[in-house]
Amino acid sequence: MVERAIRMVKDKYRKLDVRIAPKKRLALSLYYYRNTATSTTNRFPSELMLGRMARSYMDNNCPDVISSANDASWKQKQRFDKNKQYREFEKGQKIWVKNETNQGYRPATIVDRTGELSYRVADGSRTIRKHSDQIKQRVEQEDDKIIDQEIGNDYVPLGSTEKEEEPILNENHVQEIIEDDKKFQDQSCDTDQPALRRSPRIRKQASHPYFQYITGPCQKKQKGGGEIL
Numbered sequence: 001m002v003e004r005a006i007r008m009v010k011d012k013y014r015k016l017d018v019r020i021a022p023k024k025r026l027a028l029s030l031y032y033y034r035n036t037a038t039s040t041t042n043r044f045p046s047e048l049m050l051g052r053m054a055r056s057y058m059d060n061n062c063p064d065v066i067s068s069a070n071d072a073s074w075k076q077k078q079r080f081d082k083n084k085q086y087r088e089f090e091k092g093q094k095i096w097v098k099n100e101t102n103q104g105y106r107p108a109t110i111v112d113r114t115g116e117l118s119y120r121v122a123d124g125s126r127t128i129r130k131h132s133d134q135i136k137q138r139v140e141q142e143d144d145k146i147i148d149q150e151i152g153n154d155y156v157p158l159g160s161t162e163k164e165e166e167p168i169l170n171e172n173h174v175q176e177i178i179e180d181d182k183k184f185q186d187q188s189c190d191t192d193q194p195a196l197r198r199s200p201r202i203r204k205q206a207s208h209p210y211f212q213y214i215t216g217p218c219q220k221k222q223k224g225g226g227e228i229l
Contacts, residue, residue, distance in 0.1 A: 009033055087132050089119060097121055098134040105136060 012029040020028075034046040035054055046054040089095060089110045096105035108121040117132045 005033070087135070087137075089113075089132070089135060089137070094138045094140070095121065096136040096138050097123060097128075097130055098136075107138060 009029050012032055013025055016025045016028060034049075035044050035056060037044055041048065044054070091110055091112055093110045095108055095110060097108040098105055106123065108123045111120040111122050111127055114120050114129060119130055119132065119135065120127055121130050121135070
C-alpha cells in the first residue's frame with residue numbers, strides 16, 4: 001500500500017510542468033493525492049487525517065457566506081438611507097405616532113429611548129415601543145392658541161349641523177305684509193305701459209278648408225264620419 005502511494009505521487013510529479021520548481025511540484029503532487037477520494041473509503045485522505053474538508057482553489061474563489069450576508073445588508077442599508085433623514089427625539093417631546101389599525105397619526109409623548117432608532121412613547125394611559133419611522137415631530141404654534149382664545153365659544157366650524165332659528169310671525173305682521181303687496185300691485189297697474197306693437201299686414205284667408213288637405217282615415221275622423229282602424 002505504501003509502494004502504491006509512492007508510485008502515485010511520482011506519477012503526478014512527472015505529469016506536472018517541468019518549468020515549475022521541484023519543491024512546488026512535490027507540494028502540488030501531495031495536494032492532489034491527499035484531496036482525491038479513494039475507492040476504499042470514498043473519502044479524502046486529508047479529511048480522514050484532519051477531520052474536516054481542506055480548502056481548495058474553488059473554495060477560495062467562492063465568497064464566504066458571512067461576508068456575503070454582511071455585504072448584502074450594507075447595500076440594503078445604503079439604498080434605504082439614500083432618501084431618508086435621520087430623526088432623533090428627546091425625552092418629554094410631543095410627537096405624532098402612526099396608528100396600527102387605520103390611517104393617520106395620534107398624539108403622544110416620548111418617555112425614553114430604548115435603542116438607536118426605537119423609543120418608548122406614552123399614548124394616553126399606556127406605554128408602547130415605536131420605531132422612529134412611525135414617529136413624527138409635533139409642533140404647537142402660539143398663533144393658533146391666541147386665535148382660539150380670542151374667538152372663544154362664538155366660533156362655529158364650517159359644516160355645522162346646527163340650524164338657525166327662524167323668526168316667528170304674528171297675525172298683525174302677516175296682515176301688514178299682505179297690504180304692502182296689494183299696494184305694490186296697484187301702483188304697478190297704474191303706471192303707463194307702452195302698447196304692444198302689432199303687424200299692420202292683413203292676413204290672407206285660405207282658399208280651401210284645412211280638412212280637404214287631409215286624406216284617408218284622418219279626413220273621415222275630422223268630419224266625424226268613420227273610425228280609424
